[in-house]
Amino acid sequence: MWRPTVTSTVDEPFTTAAARSAQLETEILEHPERFRVLTGDRPTGALHLGHYLGTLANRVRLQTAGVDVFVLIADYQVITDRDSVGNLTGNVRELLLDYLAAGIDPARATIFTHSAVPALNQLLLPFLSLVTVAELQRNPTVKAEAEATGGRSTSGLLLTYPVHQAADILFCGGNLVPVGRDQLPHLELTRLIARRFNQRYAAGQQVFREPEALLSPAPLLLGTDGTKMSKSRGNAIELRDTEDRTAALIRRAKTDSQRTVTYDPDNRPEVASLLLTAALCAGRSPVDLADEIGDRGAGALKAVVTEAVNEHLRPLRRRRAELARDPEYLRGVLADGNARAGGIADQTLTRVRDVMQMIY
Incomplete structure (x- = not known):
């Protein structure tokens, strides 16, 4: 809250x-x-x-x-x-x-x-x-x-x-x-x-x-540095971020040294968090995504996550940009809510x- x-x-x-x-x-x-x-x-x-x-x-x-x-x-x-x-x-x-x-x-x-x-x-x-x-x-x-x-x-x-x-x-x-x-x-x-x-x-x-x-x-999602996702730490993908910035943030996300991608939240929390992020955005199972990526490594994992996140957020970001161009509407929404x-x-x-x- x-x-x-x-x-x-x-x-x-x-x-x-x-x-x-x-x-x-x-x-x-x-x-x-x-x-x-x-x-x-x-x-x-x-x-x-x-x-x-x-x-x-x-x-x-x-x-x-x-x-x-x-x-x-x-x-x-x-x-x-x-x-x-x-x-x-x-x-x-x-x-x-x-x-x-x-x-x-x-x-x-x-x-x-x-x-x-x-x-x-x-x-x-x-x-x-x-x-x-x-x-x-x-x-x-x-x-x-x-x-x-x-x-x-x-x-x-x-x-x-x-x-x-x-x-x-x-x-x-x-x-x-x-x-x-x-x-x-x-x-x-x-x-x-x-x-x-x-x-x-x-x-x-x-x-x-x-x-x-x-x-x-x-869902428990970690930030790109492997710690708790937080606005103040700069380790999170903001809803207002561009697709390019989202890709850059995911590319630098922490993973581990194992090449084969598996969904193991207890032992591989950073990899599991990336898989869960992609799964939630794509409406898939994180286990199935891990199986598909297999031994293609962290680069392939991050590419899958980037595509899933940007695809999922694209309509939201488009709507956000439209709303940002109408400050009078925003003021009206808040005025009406405050009045009620x-x-x-x-x-x-x-x-x-x-x-x-x-x-x-």
């Missing part, structure tokens, strides 16, 4: 969540109108192939199924761990282009920004009263980010980030959140805040529903103030 959460895995909670997630998938097919999804990204740069094959494809799938999808461009979250926002206007535009080109339809989904929805952010205050400092400090994302600073002071916004995310989900009545396995503890804090608000301030009334996790089986999200947030905040007896 907004920011990856890092934590150790616990089998029992995951097993329970996986079983419930499978049940939710069936319910979505039968009654998509019962669900509202909240998901999103920080505008820190253009999205890459890993985002597209994972989160973006899942959002389009849910939208197509008839689920009400809210997509947050979390611009306030950019400053949780940064001294400067960078080219925030440009990054928001690039993110919006990626969304639309990937198939998110503003007629069926709501795309909005944090900073344009004041009532959403005002929910942070009552929500903060429901959690302790110790609970925030134990949050896996907060701990991981604090450790990554190398001793630098943690900002108050980073410490309260999990509560802000709870406001993102709860303001619109989101009852379904696509997450990976490592994000389950993060969602649990949102559920806790909803439960505590209902008990403490609403005398047991259900002002907020406790959202559920929809586990997203996002703002109206819902205003209603939610009024309800919150009412049950807290703060309407004067």
Whole structure:
């Protein structure tokens, strides 16, 4: 979602969540109108192939199924761990282009920004009263980010980030959140805040529903350097890249010294990641692709991957270029999304103030 959460895995909670997630998938097919999804990204740069094959494809799938999808461009979250926002206007535009080109339809989904929805952010205050400092400090994302600073002071916004995310989900009545396995503890804090608000301030009334996790089986794709694919590391194929740049990135991708190509994720992770990338783009099995390439080596493998990726992304890139030439349309999409999200947030905040007896 907004920011990856890092934590150790616990089998029992995951097993329970996986079983419930499978049940939710069936319910979505039968009654998509019962669900509202909240998901999103920080505008820190253009999205890459890993985002597209994972989160973006899942959002389009849910939208197509008839689920009400809210997509947050979390611009306030950019400053949780940064001294400067960078080219925030440009990054928001690039993110919006990626969304639309990937198939998110503003007629069926709501795309909005944090900073344009004041009532959403005002929910942070009552929500903060429901959690302790110790609970925030134990949050896996907060701990991981604090450790990554190398001793630098943690900002108050980073410490309260999990509560802000709870406001993102709860303001619109989101009852379904696509997450990976490592994000389950993060969602649990949102559920806790909803439960505590209902008990403490609403005398047991259900002002907020406790959202559920929809586990997203996002493919594990490595960057071209063999490490985790990341915008900041420059090791990812961006959706906006040209075909020539895509080819250049894949040519320099890390493989290994074995000439025969096999799909072996445990022992040959870099080769397996390239095969999986090509397979997902071409709608093939990575094992079959490996068998076809055989002993022709890394050069042949990279040629297959390049062709599959460029072929798959060609319509998206064409659509993206067309959208980029119409800035008025882009501004209109965001204005409409912000207006809808703002109206819902205003209603939610009024309800919150009412049950807290703060309407004067």
